[in-house]
């Protein structure tokens with residue numbers, strides 16, 4: 481399979497039984513690395529409120545702030561499919577508000593937007609976005625923007641009734657025009673059942689191996705964000721320790737006059753030096 485360029489390529493991956501690998505990015509250099517690694521999709525997630533800005537949850541990030549991060553990611557990931565996460569209350573007030581903010585994300589460089597939930601308003605908004613040329617990635621299960629009404633970070637879809645309810649929601653979103661759906665924090669069995677019964681791909685996060693794809697927060701799997709680690713996070717690197725080690729070595733070298741050495745300094749020719757010294761700049 482070549483690079484994922486559009487929503488049809490996500491569908492092709494599901495139809496060909498190939499897994500979809502997605503990650504988050506919030507900045508230019510991370511986006512550039514993900515792009516180079518040929519990731520299938522990059523989400524500029526509202527998780528950046530916690531991971532990049534240090535808030536306790538995702539409630540405090542605004543659409544204006546998200547736009548800045550989407551612009552940075554789109555400058556770094558020129559060949560990747562980028563999804564902008566619509567932040568809390570940026571699409572819930574009215575269809576006009578949702579459409580306008582979704583279109584701002586596309587203008588900022590996103591190829592699609594992500595919305596949480598499946599009430600009547602969301603379903604209509606997904607339909608209107610799709611009809612207007614804005615692809616939508618849906619998000620069900622644990623939806624962090626509804627944390628207060630869900631009563632915390634709890635596993636969703638644990639009973640047959642709950643799994644059925646999430647499947648019904650996912651089918652309505654599919655019908656409305658969503659191109660894929662994120663399933664967050666579900667037992668693997670429920671996520672597999674939903675995946676089997678949907679045409680569009682499911683992208684799991686803490687939802688087992690049988691979703692059509694996976695997404696996680698890059699800073700979590702690379703060990704850069706260390707405030708907490710959910711059970712579903714596997715560490716593929718330990719960037720926190722790499723950063724700590726590098727910063728400590730730098731500090732020591734600065735204090736010991738080892739950095740910058742001649743190699744990192746700009747030197748004058750003898751002739752240039754003489755001229756500079758005549759002007760009294762030299763120390764000797």
Ligand code: KIV
Pocket residue numbers: 504523524525526527528565662664685695696697
């Ligand atoms: O904000 C986020 O990063 C997400 C996840 C699905 C990774 O919504």
